[in-house]
Amino acid sequence: MIRQISKPLVWVALLGRMVLSGVQEAGALALFALQGIINIFSPPFYWRIFVGSMINIGYLSLPVVALTALFSGGVIALQSYTGMAQYHVDSAIASIVVLAVTRELGPVLAGLMVAGRVGAAMAAEIGTMQVTNQIDALRTLSTNPIKYLVAPRLLAATIALPFLVIIADILGVLGGFTVSIMKLGFTPQGYIMATFNAVKPMDITIGLVKAGVFGFLIALMGCYHGYRSKGGAQGVGASTTAAVVAASILLLVFDYLLTDIFFSK
Amino acid sequence: MTQSVPKIRIRNLSKSFGSNHVLRDVSMDVETGTSFVIIGGSGSGKSVLLRCILGLMVPDSGSIEIDGQNIFELSSAQRNEKLQQMGMLFQNAALFDSLPIWQNVAFALLYGHRKNKPKVSRHEAYDIACDVLKLVGLDPTMVSDLYPDELSGGMQKRVGLARAIASKPEIIFFDEPTTGLDPIMGAVIDELIKSCVDTLGSTAIAITHDMASAQRIGDHAAMLYKGELIWQGKAKDLLMTDNPYVHQFTHGLRQGPIKVETKVK
Numbered sequence: 001m002i003r004q005i006s007k008p009l010v011w012v013a014l015l016g017r018m019v020l021s022g023v024q025e026a027g028a029l030a031l032f033a034l035q036g037i038i039n040i041f042s043p044p045f046y047w048r049i050f051v052g053s054m055i056n057i058g059y060l061s062l063p064v065v066a067l068t069a070l071f072s073g074g075v076i077a078l079q080s081y082t083g084m085a086q087y088h089v090d091s092a093i094a095s096i097v098v099l100a101v102t103r104e105l106g107p108v109l110a111g112l113m114v115a116g117r118v119g120a121a122m123a124a125e126i127g128t129m130q131v132t133n134q135i136d137a138l139r140t141l142s143t144n145p146i147k148y149l150v151a152p153r154l155l156a157a158t159i160a161l162p163f164l165v166i167i168a169d170i171l172g173v174l175g176g177f178t179v180s181i182m183k184l185g186f187t188p189q190g191y192i193m194a195t196f197n198a199v200k201p202m203d204i205t206i207g208l209v210k211a212g213v214f215g216f217l218i219a220l221m222g223c224y225h226g227y228r229s230k231g232g233a234q235g236v237g238a239s240t241t242a243a244v245v246a247a248s249i250l251l252l253v254f255d256y257l258l259t260d261i262f263f264s265k
Numbered sequence: 266m267t268q269s270v271p272k273i274r275i276r277n278l279s280k281s282f283g284s285n286h287v288l289r290d291v292s293m294d295v296e297t298g299t300s301f302v303i304i305g306g307s308g309s310g311k312s313v314l315l316r317c318i319l320g321l322m323v324p325d326s327g328s329i330e331i332d333g334q335n336i337f338e339l340s341s342a343q344r345n346e347k348l349q350q351m352g353m354l355f356q357n358a359a360l361f362d363s364l365p366i367w368q369n370v371a372f373a374l375l376y377g378h379r380k381n382k383p384k385v386s387r388h389e390a391y392d393i394a395c396d397v398l399k400l401v402g403l404d405p406t407m408v409s410d411l412y413p414d415e416l417s418g419g420m421q422k423r424v425g426l427a428r429a430i431a432s433k434p435e436i437i438f439f440d441e442p443t444t445g446l447d448p449i450m451g452a453v454i455d456e457l458i459k460s461c462v463d464t465l466g467s468t469a470i471a472i473t474h475d476m477a478s479a480q481r482i483g484d485h486a487a488m489l490y491k492g493e494l495i496w497q498g499k500a501k502d503l504l505m506t507d508n509p510y511v512h513q514f515t516h517g518l519r520q521g522p523i524k525v526e527t528k529v530k
């Protein structure tokens with residue numbers, strides 16, 4: 001009798017529990033992010049870690065971001081040419097390339113590349129420190145682990161990603177330019193003119209704002225999942241995967257939201 | 266100065282994880298300048314007890330007084346100040362594997378947020394690290410620029426000890442300092458611990474299940490069994506007591522009140 005009554009309640013309870021744990025998770029993440037941000041602005045600030053992260057995120061990600069941007073710019077030129085030749089509007093190619101790259105592809109592709117490279121590495125490093133008690137050791141040595149490990153990484157990623165995206169923008173346009181000149185028979189002057197006519201400072205600025213947000217999200221996911229690692233090598237592996245997946249999804253969601261806010265007026 | 270206030274006074278400390286009652290009503294006093302050894306089988310709650318005293322874990326109930334002040338009634342700044350007087354040698358040494366040995370040893374001086382302590386330059390910190398390394402029997406010219414994974418287990422323990430004592434803490438904790446070492450190296454580490462504690466005049470709490478080690482390090486001793494302190498007394502009485510639990514444990518007997526399941530029912 002009791003079983004029969006409680007059957008639907010089991011599902012309600014299960015649903016309730018899922019909602020609760022989701023809310024709990026979101027709350028824990030928000031608290032972690034808040035602590036990270038507060039610790040950026042309260043002394044001491046760990047410059048060495050910050051500079052190390054800047055080099056790792058900004059400088060060492062350059063090759064992969066540069067290649068990605070170069071080829072994507074080229075591909076867009078090719079695709080839009082084949083798509084538009086029939087309408088005789090191939091002069092639009094330059095503007096398509098530059099707008100696609102600065103508004104979307106630059107920030108998103110650089111973000112995804114950095115999420116794979118840096119987000120994973122952060123989660124692995126901090127996760128290993130967690131499961132080998134190094135984070136506890138920090139606390140016994142009068143050091144706040146959030147301030148030492150998380151704050152400099154959050155700041156470094158937020159600053160480094162826009163710089164990477166400036167490079168990605170330039171190389172993306174260069175990729176489109178090269179293909180258009182070498183394969184599609186455009187004149188360099190014409191292409192460059194068309195590019196500068198099409199792009200507005202706002203496009204680039206918004207792309208860079210996106211990049212900053214993405215950088216913050218990537219570092220936040222790397223640090224958060226690393227920090228919560230449990231149970232040895234396998235646990236660290238799991239949090240590395242979680243960091244990259246979560247960063248990539250969040251990045252695409254925020255890309256949509258930011259685009260909606262800035263461009264859909 | 267009141268002679269009667271113990272350095273550490275623990276009253277009715279309890280801690281559980283879900284239905285797993287790890288500590289039950291633990292009460293103990295550690296007098297200033299003495300060494301207290303806690304013995305007990307694996308999983309009896311020894312590490313959890315240390316983590317509670319160090320503030321790395323919050324107990325469910327009970328009080329921990331240090332110099333007569335209940336640490337749970339202090340502001341977080343005051344508690345950090347108390348923490349600053351403590352050092353800990355972790356079970357697995359927990360050295361920072363991204364930093365060279367000398368920075369591991371001088372970590373609190375270099376990076377710690379220490380109130381009312383003079384700032385030291387990197388140069389001074391290096392010199393101090395070398396002095397402390399000598400104190401634990403390591404040649405600074407050989408090891409100071411190596412990384413932790415380039416050292417043997419015994420050397421890592423020594424570096425861990427050096428790191429724990431570098432800021433001259435008033436209380437030092439040792440979590441199974443000799444576990445995983447050969448008997449001779451174990452004796453060497455015990456001797457170093459004893460001499461460091463004596464030189465600094467620190468109060469020490471060590472947990473171990475190595476009887477020889479307990480006798481060498483401890484003035485006082487206690488046995489933790491299923492989260493309860495079932496025996497307290499002088500360390501030199503450990504082998505003589507007629508408490509059946511302690512007798513069985515110290516003599517490593519299979520038969521006795523402590524039952525260890527070897528078959529799954």
Ligand SMILES: Nc1ncnc2c1ncn2[C@@H]1O[C@H](COP(=O)(O)OP(=O)(O)O)[C@@H](O)[C@H]1O
Pocket residue numbers: 282285287305306307308309310311312313314
């Ligand atoms: N963070 C934790 N979460 C849940 N259970 C824990 C945690 N830390 C320790 N425990 C449990 O507490 C018990 C005692 O652990 P511990 O103090 O590490 O034992 P030991 O005496 O070997 O040092 C074990 O059963 C362990 O599973």
Ligand SMILES: [Mg+2]
Pocket residue numbers: 311312356440
């Ligand atoms: Mg333990």
